[in-house]
Amino acid sequence: MPSSSDSVKVAVRVRPFNQREKNAGSKCVLSMNGSTTVITNPENNDKKTFSFDHSYWSHDSSREDENGVFVPDSSNSNYADQRRVFSDLGQGVLDNAWQGYNAALFAYGQTGAGKSYSMIGYGPNKGIVPITCEELFKAIEDNQDKTKQLQVSFSMLEIYNEQVRDLLVKTKPQAGGLKIRQNPQTGFYVEGLKQVPVRDYNEIEKLMEQGTVNRTTASTNMNATSSRSHMVITIRFAQVFKNADGQSNTRSSDINLVDLAGSERADSTGATGDRLKEGSAINQSLSTLGNVISALADLAMGKKKVLVPYRDSVLTKLLQSALGGNSRTIMIAALSPADINYDETLSTLRYADRAKKIQNKAVVNESPTDRLIRELKEENAKLLEALKKQGGVGRSDDLRHLLEENEKKMQSMTMTWEQRLEEARISDNHARIENTGSEVTLEPLNNAKIYVNGHRIHKKIRLENLSRLKFGSSCLFLHVGLPSERKQSDNIDRYDYDYFMMELADHREVSVDLHSQGVYESNDNLNHMRVFQEYMDLIPQISEANAISEELKKGIKFEPEIKSQASHDAKVTTSNKEVIIRVSNPNTKKVWIWSKIKFLHRKDLMDEMYVKWLDSENVHLPRDKDPFWDPVEDIFLGSCHVLLQSLSYCVDTDEHFTLHNYHGKEEAVMQVQIYPSTPSGDYIGDESIVEPKELVGKRFDFVLKLPQCMGVRWTMEDNSRGIYCKSQFRDQAVVKTKTVWGKSYAELGFKHQFTVKKIDMEFIRYLQSHNLVLELWGTQVNDEVHKGHRNGATNGEEEADSLKDECESLKKENFKLKQTVHKQKEAVSLQKTKKVSQTKETPPKNGNLKAALEKQEKSLDEVSHSLSSCVGALKESVANTLKKAKS
Ligand SMILES: Nc1ncnc2c1ncn2[C@@H]1O[C@H](COP(=O)(O)OP(=O)(O)OP(=O)(O)O)[C@@H](O)[C@H]1O
Structure with missing residues (x-):
């Protein structure tokens, strides 16, 4: 049994810019030289170099030939076309298959980077899978050897949400998907997966078409499914050798062709800060694949005691032999050239770099007891009989019968058109399309949703050549006009999915106008x-x-x-x-x-x-x-920026500022007062204007006052809502106003004193270059906690807020009084000394005042203390209520 140690072959391929990238004036961050790929960071021009088995440049220097196939545009062009990629990668897979090795070809990369293009291809630009199949059948035809029978079967599955679905079966997938079983000799396999015997490439093409349709219509509401699911096509190729004594020996090979989910999906597994921490199963296969590759790379580098986590996901279970096992494995990493995708492209290159290190042990599958061959043998027993009679691969009644049976089964399980249309939100009488011979008209019926060139239409219109139509939730069509309307210059290819989406976005079908959000402002950014x-x-x-x-x-x-x-x-x-x-x-x-x-x-x-x-x-x-549920939270409404420069001259600010939301829309108007103050918070007055440098080395106090906020849209829209404002000065603690509920004219009554112990030049520079950002936040009633408490009534939290405010102002009053008491004390003791130096006198008159003030001071201390503990207790009780409600 020959065996060979083989590292995974890795190729990378960069595609051309798409229309969107061209419109945005994207720059290419990749360059290639031989097998080397260099990526340049567009922000700092840092370069990183990677070396692979192949680096394919398919970005430019190509032309379309008369059949619509992209080929190099000149003899010195370095453009790598589909044929070149096949002859480097696919041909090797085929040769391996003839020798009886398993082979696997993975396509990895960000959504839209070109995985499907390389694997399947588009139109006349066929990818590795169809060319491999085509070439396999060509070779079979050329290899009409009487001593051996050649059998090919085809299966196509999808792994989505850790469930396996047979793509050659059109019914809704059974709950939980197909079962994964383990065979002690051959490893994991999918129970009940349809293996369709095929006789020529056309049959494979039909099956692939069918499988692709099933994949995209699994749910019409899920257009983007392909970027989240993995597709595995397996071509099982068996050569049955007949000895002179009638004994048979079989050599078989599984060719696994894997189109992986978009690599960016791996990011969302660790959704930070989300309460639903357990994560979703959708990306499990992709992240486990990464872990398996890392573990195998570690093993190959000589690391001991590495556990390869094959069992952690469906994909890695099924492809165990392709990864570090009995397979010749190739990975093609699809790269986007655009600067905006730099981070993703770099991470794809790193992933590919790790995959290079995997060592596989490919072994020829020759054992006649091999489970896979036995299964194939059983399934094709009748077929073999017929083939033997005819002396080669050809049509036989038995074969036809077998295939017809398969087809019938599939048809009986087909989803009805009615079901599909219902899922796509297309009603019974959605529209009337009329072709009078000279024009084609379209009329929406029953107020059905139809968009033409991005606009919703409500009445009958004449369809122009190349009109873009959207029916229901997700059906997109391009209307190719009557022959007389068509022009030579019509370029149907430009109306791709991106084009439709951009058009719909431009016409606000997708609800937000990008222009108003300033996204288009500077395309060079x-x-x-x-x-x-x-x-x-x-x-x-x-x-x-x-x-x-x-x-x-x-x-x-x-x-x-x-x-x-x-x-x-x-x-x-x-x-x-x-x-x-x-x-x-x-x-x-x-x-x-x-x-x-x-x-x-x-x-x-x-x-x-x-x-x-x-x-x-x-x-x-x-x-x-429940992924749709979240507890209520505070929402950022808008902000305003108040220049701090005047403070460095000790000049005060008293103005009304408009608070704008992210799109520049007015949310409210706020009165803002900022003035330099005495250490006790008193207004200093205009005469205090100074040169900034005079402040250096001194203590600095200033007060921020937010008396009111007017015209608050948030509360105008719904008076069960509230608002508060918060701000942070430099690195000091965040300050927050009280929450005012249900008022579009909110009396905030906020005052806070900021103190800087000793000013330095850096602080002056800060004042001269920074703003104080005042953020307006919206609060919402938590219905669970506050049932019945709203509508003007106060609740615990609010009481705590207002008590806190009261306590603060009492404390300030208390501070002032203490200062007065202190002054009085000083005056008293001064008088005492004076008296002592004169003659003995009657006790001073203000002895009573002193006693009264001391008493007041004591009682204020008590009030302040009891209020503080009251606020503490209230806070605690509010926190408990909230905790209870949450639990
Ligand atoms: N090498 C290439 N030459 C020309 N066009 C390409 C090439 N690679 C990709 N494209 C084009 O780029 C677009 C996106 O490619 P493709 O659909 O293959 O991406 P993908 O990675 O498979 O995306 P998804 O994950 O959504 O399936 C397609 O319009 C395709 O025609």
């Missing part, structure tokens, strides 16, 4: 482009989340938004933006803000929930497990 891409990528996921919410009657709405860091930045130098998701319940008017990572994590859980629901499982989850 890398961060803005990255945000734009993230935003666009999230749109289909958000539509899906909305559709699932609607279907499961969750009443929750998701909208993408752009958060501008400048709203929180005291220097306003950052223009960085990030995508956030506004989650709202229009019925209860509750609002939440989720980070992109949190949304993706929750979306995976929603998908799991939805799949269960489709399986008619009970999807009622307790709140702490």
Whole structure:
């Protein structure tokens, strides 16, 4: 039994810019020279070099030939076309298969980086899988050897949410998916997976088409499924040798072709700060694959006692032999050239670099007792008989019968059109399309949702050539006009999924106008482009989340938004933006803000929930497990920036500032007073104007007063809401006003004194270059905790707030009184000394005053003390109530 130690072959391939990247003026961060790939950090020009078995440049220097196939545009072009990739990688897989080795080919990389292009291909640009199959059958035809029978069978499965689904079966997947079993000799396999015997490439092509359709229509509401599921195609190739004595020996090979989920999904497993910590099963296979690769790389580097976690996920179980086992393995890492994807591309390169180190032990599968061959033998017993009679591969009644049976079975399990249309939200009489011979018209019926070129239409219109149509939730069509309307220059290819999505986004179908959010402001800014891409990528996921919410009657709405860091930045130098998701319940008017990572994590859980629901499982989850549920939280409404420069001249500020939200919309107006003060907080007055440097070395006090906030939209929209304002001066503690509930004109009555013990030049510079950011936050009633307490009535928290305020002002009054007492004491003792130096006198008149003040001081201390403990007790009781309510 020959065996050979073989490291995993790794190739990387960079694709051309897509339209979106071209529009954004993207720069290419990759360069290749021979087998070397260099990536340049667009922010600091740092270069990192990687070396692989192959580095394929498919970014530019290509042209389309007369058949629509991309080929190098000149003899010195370094463009790597599909044929070249096949002859380097696919041909080796085929040769191995003839020799009886298992082979596996993985495509890894970020969504949209070109995995499917390399594996399957598009149109005439066929990828490795079809070319491999085509070449296999060509070789079979050329190899008509009477002493051996050649059998090929095909299976296609999808791993989604750690469940295996047979893509050659069209029914809704059974709950829990197909079972994974283990054979002590051959390892893990999928029980009941359809292995379809195939006779030529056309049959494989048909099956692949069918499988791809099944994959995308598994749920019409889940367009983006392909980026979250792994697809495994297995071509089982067996050569049955006949000895002269009639004994047979079989050599077989499994060729596994794996299109992995988008690598960026691995990020969302560790959704930080989310209460649903257990995570989703969707990315388990991808992150386990990473762990398996790392462990195998460690082993190959000589590390001892490394446990390879094959059993941690379905994918790694099924591909155990392909990873560090009995297989010749190839990985092709798809790379995006665009600067905005630098981080993802770098991490793909690192992943590929680790995979290089895996050592496999490929062994020829010759054992006649091999389970796989036995199964194939059983399934094809009849077929073999017929083939023997005919002396080769050809059509036989038995074979036809077997295939027809398979087809019949599949058809009986097909999802009806009605079911598919219902899932796509297309009603019975959705639209009327008429072709009069000279024009084609489209008319929405029953107020059905139809968009043409990004606009919702309500009445009959004439369709222009190349109109883009969207029906229901997710059906997109391109209308190719009547022959007389078509032009030579029509470029149908440009109307890809991205194009439709961008058009819909531009016309606000996707609910937010990017222009108003300032995303387009400066296209040269890398961060803005990255945000734009993230935003666009999230749109289909958000539509899906909305559709699932609607279907499961969750009443929750998701909208993408752009958060501008400048709203929180005291220097306003950052223009960085990030995508956030506004989650709202229009019925209860509750609002939440989720980070992109949190949304993706929750979306995976929603998908799991939805799949269960489709399986008619009970999807009622307790709140702490429900991805749609979150406790109420405070929402950032808007902010304003108050220049601190005048403070460095000891000049005060008393102005009304408008608070703007992330999109620059007015949220409220706030009166802001800032003035330099005495250590006791008294206003110093205008005569105190100084040159900043005169302040150096001295103590500095200033007061921030926020008397009121007016025209608050948040509370105007719903008076069960409240607001408060918070701010942070330099590195001092955050200060917060009280919460005012249900008032669009809120009396905040806030006053806080800031003290800097000793001023230095750095502090002066800070005042001259920074702002004080005042953030307005919205609060929402927690219905569970506050049932019945709202509508004007106060609750524990509010009482605690107002008592705290009262206590603060009493303390201040107390401080002032103490100072007066102190002054009086001093005056008394001065008088005493005077008297002593003169003659003995009657006790001073102000002895009574002193006693009275001392008494008052004592009682104020008591009041203050008892108020503090009262506030403490109240806080504790509020915290307990909240804890109880949460638990
Ligand atoms: N080498 C290439 N040459 C020309 N076009 C390419 C190449 N690679 C990818 N593309 C184009 O880039 C787009 C995205 O590629 P593809 O669909 O293969 O990405 P993917 O990584 O499979 O995405 P997903 O994870 O969503 O399935 C497609 O329009 C494809 O035609």
